Amino acid sequence: MARRRLHILGVCGTAMAAVATLARQLGWHITGSDAHVYPPMSDYLRNLGIPVQPYSAANLDQDVDLVVIGNALSRGNAEVEAVLARGLRYTSGAQFIGDHVLPGRHAVVVAGTHGKTTTSSLVAWLLERAGRSPGFMIGGLPNNFAAGARLGEGETFVLEGDEYDTAFFDKRSKFLHYHARTLILNNLEFDHADIFPDLEAIKQQFHFLLRTVPGNGRVVVNLDDAEIGDVLRRGCWSPVIGFARHGGRDAPWQWRPEHADGSAFRLYHQGKEAIRVRWPMLGVHHVANAAAAAAAVHALGLSYEEIARGLASFAGVKRRMSLVGEARGVRVFDDFAHHPTAIRGVVEAARVANGGRGRLWVVVEPRSNTMRTRVHQDALPASLEAADRVLIVPPAARGLSPDQLLDVARVCRRIGEHAHVCSDSHAVIEAICAEACAGDDVLILSNGGFDGIHQRLLDALDACTD
Numbered sequence: 001m002a003r004r005r006l007h008i009l010g011v012c013g014t015a016m017a018a019v020a021t022l023a024r025q026l027g028w029h030i031t032g033s034d035a036h037v038y039p040p041m042s043d044y045l046r047n048l049g050i051p052v053q054p055y056s057a058a059n060l061d062q063d064v065d066l067v068v069i070g071n072a073l074s075r076g077n078a079e080v081e082a083v084l085a086r087g088l089r090y091t092s093g094a095q096f097i098g099d100h101v102l103p104g105r106h107a108v109v110v111a112g113t114h115g116k117t118t119t120s121s122l123v124a125w126l127l128e129r130a131g132r133s134p135g136f137m138i139g140g141l142p143n144n145f146a147a148g149a150r151l152g153e154g155e156t157f158v159l160e161g162d163e164y165d166t167a168f169f170d171k172r173s174k175f176l177h178y179h180a181r182t183l184i185l186n187n188l189e190f191d192h193a194d195i196f197p198d199l200e201a202i203k204q205q206f207h208f209l210l211r212t213v214p215g216n217g218r219v220v221v222n223l224d225d226a227e228i229g230d231v232l233r234r235g236c237w238s239p240v241i242g243f244a245r246h247g248g249r250d251a252p253w254q255w256r257p258e259h260a261d262g263s264a265f266r267l268y269h270q271g272k273e274a275i276r277v278r279w280p281m282l283g284v285h286h287v288a289n290a291a292a293a294a295a296a297v298h299a300l301g302l303s304y305e306e307i308a309r310g311l312a313s314f315a316g317v318k319r320r321m322s323l324v325g326e327a328r329g330v331r332v333f334d335d336f337a338h339h340p341t342a343i344r345g346v347v348e349a350a351r352v353a354n355g356g357r358g359r360l361w362v363v364v365e366p367r368s369n370t371m372r373t374r375v376h377q378d379a380l381p382a383s384l385e386a387a388d389r390v391l392i393v394p395p396a397a398r399g400l401s402p403d404q405l406l407d408v409a410r411v412c413r414r415i416g417e418h419a420h421v422c423s424d425s426h427a428v429i430e431a432i433c434a435e436a437c438a439g440d441d442v443l444i445l446s447n448g449g450f451d452g453i454h455q456r457l458l459d460a461l462d463a464c465t466d
Contacts, residue, residue, distance in 0.1 A: 005063060008032040008093075009079050010070025011052055012041040015162075018137050018149035019068060019093045020050055022101050025151045033059050033079060057082035064088060068096050074168045092167040097137065098177035102157060105135065108296060109178045111161035111209060112186030112222075114342045115289045119186060120160040121145075121317050122293035126310035127156055130302050134158050140336075143315035156300065163205055165195050173205040181217040182299065183209065183238075184292050188227035191339055194369035199227065206231045213238045220295045222288065223249045241299060243291040255291035261352035262287045267294055267307075274304045277311045283349030285342075320346075324454040327461035329438025334454055338368040338447045340376050344383035350443045351386040358439025359388035363428055363453075365446035366395040366406050373404055380406075381414035387443075389435075390419035391428050425451040429460050436461065 006023050010016045011032025020030050030050045037052050045052055053059050057078050060067070067083050067090040074080070083090050091099070110120040121142035127134040128144070135152030139160045142148065161175035161183075188206065190199040206228075213219055215237055221228055223242040232240070242249070246256035246268060258264040258276075262284040267275040275294065294307050302310075316322070324332045335346045347362055354360050362384055366372050372395035384390050392408045412419035422428045432442060444454060 004065040005029045005031065006066050006068060007060065007064045008068045008070070009055070009077070009083075010034055010072050011045065011050070012037060013070050013072060014139055014148070015093055016068070016070045017041060017045060018139075019096055020045065021048065021147060021149045022097070022135075022137065022151060023068075024048060024050065026100060031059070055079050060086065060088065066091060066096075068093050069167055069169075071165060071167045071174075080168075092170055092174075092177070094166050094174040094177040095170070097159070098179055101135070101137075101151070102179055105157040106155050106181050106300075107178050108134075108156055108158045108182040108184070108300075109161040109175055109180035109209075110159070110184045110186065110292075111163065111175050111206065112184070112228075113189040113191050113339065114345075115186045115285065115292075116160045116162070117317050117336075118286060118320060119184060119289040119292050120158050122289060122311075122314060123184075123296055124158040125314050126293060126297045126302060126307055127154070127158070127300070129310035129313060130297075130306040132156060132300075138317075140320070141318040143318060144313075161209070163202060164192055173209070175209055176205070176212060180209070180213050182220065182296055183213050183217070184220045184296055185225075185228050185231070186222055186289070186292055187225045187341075188231065189339070189341060190375070191370055203227065203231050203234075207234045210234075210236050210238075218296075218299055220292055220299070222292065223251045224288075241295050243288070243295050245288070253291050253295040255287050257284050257287050260284075261349060265290065267291055269298070269304075275308045275311070277308055279312055279314055281314065281316055282353050283345055285345040285349075325458045327458045328464060329440075330432075330436045330461055331441045332454055332458055333441060333443045335443060335445050336447050338366075338371050338445070340379040340383040343380070343445060344385075346445070347384060347386045347443065350441060354439075354441045358437060358441065360386065361389040361391065361432060361436065361440060361442040362387040363432075363442065363444045364390070364392045365425075365444075365448065365450050366392070366408070367446055367448045367450075372396065372398070372400060372406055374406055377406055377411060380411050384415055384419070388418060390415055391422045391431055392419070393422055393424060393428065425453040425456070428453065429457050432457060433460050433464050 006028040012034040032052045117140040120138045124136040125144045133152050133154040135157040137149045159178050163173040165171045196202050217238045219238050220241045223244040242251035243253035244251035246254040254268040256266050264278045265287045322334045408421050
C-alpha cells in the first residue's frame with residue numbers, strides 16, 4: 001500500500017520540523033514548504049529526505065492526504081488559500097501530534113512560563129537513563145540526545161507544553177491537544193503579549209489544561225508559585241504532587257541547593273533526604289526544574305537511585321547558559337532567556353559562575369514579540385542587577401509603532417551608567433573589544449541567531465591587539 005503523503009507548511013520552524021521528524025518515523029511520506037529555507041534547518045530536513053520548496057500553490061498539485069499548517073501561517077499565504085479553496089484536509093501541528101502520535105502513549109506534558117525545555121529534557125533523559133526509551137518532542141536540543149524529537153519505544157511520551165496558540169484557525173493553546181496524563185506546572189507569569197491580553201487569559205488556558213488530565217493521571221505542581229495555586233483552586237480532578245523549596249511550604253518533594261550556583265543540591269521526599277546530586281548545570285532555578293522532573297518520574301516508577309544517576313549525567317540543553325568559546329581569556333556564553341524572570345536567573349547564575357575572575361557583560365537582544373514591547377520595560381532593569389556591564393540593542397519594529405516599542409534608552413538609564421544602547425551587533429562587538437579583559441565573561445541573551453554575533457565576537461577578540 002502506498003505511503004500516506006503529509007505536506008507541512010512552515011516546515012523549517014522548530015516545532016514543525018519536530019512534527020516532520022515524528023511523522024516520518026510513523027511512515028508518512030513528507031514534503032514541506034517555507035519562506036526561509038537555509039541552514040541549519042534546511043540541511044537537517046534534507047538529511048531526513050524531506051524536500052522543501054518556497055510557498056506555492058503548485059506544491060499541492062500532487063495528491064496530498066493531509067496538510068499540517070504551522071502557527072506562523074495565516075490567511076493570504078498562497079498555500080493556505082489553495083488548501084482552503086481545494087477543500088484539502090488540514091490540521092495543526094499540535095493536533096497532528098495529539099491524533100497520530102499520542103494515542104496509546106502516556107503523555108507527560110511540561111507547562112509553565114519558564115523552564116519547559118529544560119524540565120522536559122530532564123524528564124526524557126531520566127526515563128532514557130533508566131532504560132524506558134521514551135518518545136519526546138521538545139522545543140530545543142537536549143545535549144543528551146541527537147535531536148529534539150523521536151517516537152521512542154516505551155509507553156511514555158514527553159512533551160514541552162507550549163501555551164502559545166495553535167494555528168490561525170485554532171486559538172486554543174497548543175498544550176490542550178496533548179492529552180496529558182502526567183502534567184508538570186512549573187510556574188506562571190504574564191508572557192506572549194501578542195496572544196494574551198493579560199495574565200488572567202493565560203490562567204484560563206491553564207485551567208482548561210487541568211480539565212483534560214484524567215482522574216487516574218497526576219499533576220506535579222510548584223507550590224511556591226502563587227499563580228499556579230490560583231489556577232489549581234479553580235478546579236483540579238487529578239491527584240496533586242507538590243514540590244517547593246526546602247524549609248518553605250509543606251510539600252512532599254523539596255529541593256535545596258548546596259552551592260550558590262546550583263551545581264550541587266539535595267532533594268527531599270516525604271520529609272527525608274532522598275537524592276544528593278552534583279551536575280554540570282548552573283543556576284538555582286534549574287534545581288527547581290530537577291525537583292519537578294524527579295517528582296514526575298518517581299510517580300512513573302523510577303527509584304531514587306535511578307533518578308540520581310540520571311540527574312548527575314544530564315548534559316543540559318543547547319542555548320541554555322552554553323559556553324560558545326573563549327578568546328584572549330574572555331568567555332562567551334549564549335542563552336535563550338527572553339523574559340525578565342528567566343533573565344534574572346541566568347544572569348545571577350553567570351555572576352556566580354564567573355567566581356570573581358572578572359566582570360560580567362550581559363548583551364540583550366529584545367527579539368520576542370513580547371520583549372520588543374513595553375510590557376516588561378519596568379521589570380527588565382532589575383533582572384540585570386547582577387551584571388557589571390549591560391549592552392542592549394534596540395528591537396526591530398516589525399509592525400509596532402515607536403510608542404509601543406521597548407524604550408531601551410529608558411531601560412539603560414534605570415540600570416545606571418554601566419548600561420548602554422548599542423545600535424546593532426557590530427556596535428556590541430566594538431564596545432566589548434574596546435574594554436573587555438581576560439577573566440571577563442560575556443553572556444548574550446537572544447531567542448534568535450543575532451547575526452551570528454557569538455563567533456563574530458570571538459573572532460574579533462582574537463584579532464584584538466594589546
